[in-house]
Amino acid sequence: MHASVITHLRCPVCAGPLTAAHRTLRCAAGHSFDIARQGYVDLTAGRSVHTGDSAEMVTAREALLEAGHFDVVSDAVAAAADVPGAGLIVEVGAGTGRYLARALGPDRVGLAVDVSKAALRRAARADPRIGAVRADVWQGLPVRDAAADVILDVFAPRSGAEFARVLRPGGVAVVVTPAPGHLAELVAALGMVGVDPAKPERLAASLRPHLTQVDDVPLRAPLTLDRAAAAALVGMGPSAWHTDPAEVAATLARMPEPITATLEVRLSVWRSGG
Structure with a gap:
């Protein structure tokens, strides 16, 4: 893990600073956390957390992102994260770390x-300057x-209080959430989970008590997919x-290629008052 x-x-456990020694992170109170051979460290302190995305979901997401289907999102996130003087960028719910790697400057x-x-096994390898840790934002970063x-949060859980605590004064959180029309064509055809129309209100309610919104940008782009990419879209998220993979595959087999869908999300930027 990068020393910086x-x-x-x-x-x-005790909120004391951590230092590295012999593939272990330790604090002065003696709490110790091993760095896994895959490069990440579990900092949940034994607290029960859900397991998150499965290996199959992570593989599907990596395939879709590598194919460039969500480049409009990664480009916009990187631009919003280009804050003068930024040193540390934290991505919450980082998945494979692709958005974070794209946002890192020199x-x-x-x-x-x-x-x-x-996900952390892949994130730890996304860039030599990235450290990967297992933690749950709802239990504390x-x-x-x-x-x-900068904090990045792309289709991931959020905690306004933790974001405000972790951000420096004037730091920003870049948040991407799906809009109601996101992948609407596939939602209808494949029985995917739709987007709650009240999501913008719920986002504001979670962040506005702690941060100030300074930007809100709609992002929309057409997607042209083969059947494998459409299946990955279903398999990478909630x-x-x-859904039943067999039923999804059967439905996709009946659909002519290319399969078209609409990427529709909102990117909002929130500033810490310090």
């Missing part, structure tokens, strides 16, 4: 946070107060838990 990332971490380091071990210049 470790300086921003704190012990999930003088930045990144911290990928996720609960999925399958193992990051020192005011350590982050719809993977609510």
Whole structure:
């Protein structure tokens, strides 16, 4: 794990600073956390967390992102994260770390946070400047107060209070959420989970008590997919838990290629008042 990332971490048990020694992170109180051979470290402190995305979901997401279907999102996230003087970028619910790697500039380091071990194995390899830790934002991030210049949250859980604590004064959180029309064509055809129309209100309610919204940008792009890419779209997100892969495959087999869909999301930027 990159030494500059470790300086921003704190012990999930006592909140003391962590230092590295012999593939282990330790605090002065003696709490110790092994760095896995795949490069990530579990900083849940033994607290029960859900397992997050499965290996199959992570593989599907990586295939879709590598094919460039969500480049409009990664480009917009990178542009919004281009904050002067930024040193540490934290991505919550980082998945494979692809958005974080894209947002790193020449003088930045990144911290990928996720609960999925399958995702963290990939995030730890996404860029040499990225450190990967297992943690749940709802239980608290193992990051020192005011350590982050930028937080990325792309289709991931959010905690306004934790974002405000971790961000430096004037730091920003870049948040991407699906709009009601996101992948509407596939939602109708394949029984995917739809987007709650009240999602913007719920987002504001979670962040506005702690951060100030400074931008809100709609992103929309057409997607042209083969059957494998359409299946990956179903398999990479929450719809993977609510659909039958065999039924999805059978439906896709009846659909002519290319399969078209609409990517429709909102990117909002929230600033810490400090």
